[in-house]
Amino acid sequence: MSQLTGKTAIVTGASGGIGEGIAVELASEGANVVLAARRTEKLANVEEQIKKQGNDNVLSVQTDISNQDDVEQLIKKAEEKFGQVDILVNNAGQVLSGPVRSGKVDEWEKMIDTNIKGTLYAIDGVLPAMVERATGHIINIASVSGFEVTKKSTVYSATKYAVRAISAGLEKELxxxxxxxxxxxxxxxxxxxxGRTPWPEDREKLKTKDIARAVVYAVTQPDYVNVNEITVRPV
Incomplete structure (x- = not known):
């Protein structure tokens, strides 16, 4: 039997990249997977990929994670389909212009609304039921930019510092x-x-599966084990 059979996971930002990789990996471990993102066509492609690997327990929900009503509907549909949400993976994120001197207030707001507020909306939506059942797992995807700031990443890094702070504080609350x-x-x-970021040709980037494996590692530990922080870097 797969490790996560019978468990239901919501993955935000699941239409591509890291979110797609996480969703596919969780599904391969037997989880019921709820895919959330704004791009329905790409969600459909990920859903089809999961079904082709033999797991039909997948649901796609068009969701703007920065809209609280959308997030509430996402969780409602997940619960209607699968009964309860056992795992929340807060992966959706915006990576836009980071410098304060850029003056791109609209881009700052998009990052704050998605990276911080979207994370909080999703947590708020699933947490009461998890606490009532005394079980559940929240995974927040931050970034090494939450540890290190460059002159081009000020605002983006600030949002990822915030995600790390939310994770650390929430772990203590719970x-x-x-x-x-x-x-x-x-x-x-x-x-x-x-691909937008300059990178040495002789240094290999991480694969989405590397992050997905970290998620599976965390959520498959015994109930008494809480893996609080994982940093995954290229060699």
Whole structure:
């Protein structure tokens, strides 16, 4: 039997990149997977990929994670389909212009709304039921940019610092409740977004599967084990 058979996971930002990789990996371990993103066509492609590997327990829900009503509908549909949400993977994120001197307030707001508020909306949506059941797992995908700031990443890094702070604080809030929290900070991953960043040709980027494996590692530990922080970097 697969490790996550009978468990239901919501993965935000699941239409491509890291989110797609996480969703496919969780499904391969037997989980019921709820795919959330704005791009329905790409969600359909990921859903078909999961079904082709033999897991029909997948649901796609068009979701703007920065819209609280959308997030509430996402969780409602997940519960209607599968009964309860056991795992939340907060992966959706915006990577836009980071410098404060750029003056791109609209881009800052998009990153804050998605990376911070979207994370909080999703947590708020699943947490009461998890606490009531005394079980559940929240995975927040941060970034190594939440540890290190460059002159081009000020605002983006600030949002990922915030995700790390939310993870650390939430873990303390939920101590002894049975609900676990894991923060995962990827380094450079070979995705469409990662392709925009200069990178040495002789240094291999991470694969989305590397991050997905970290998620599976965290959520398959015994109930008494809480893996709080994982940082995954290229060699």
């Amino acid at each position: 101590a002894k409740t049975g609900v676990r929290v894991t923060n995962i900070s990827p380094g450079m991953v070979d995705t469409t977004l990662g």
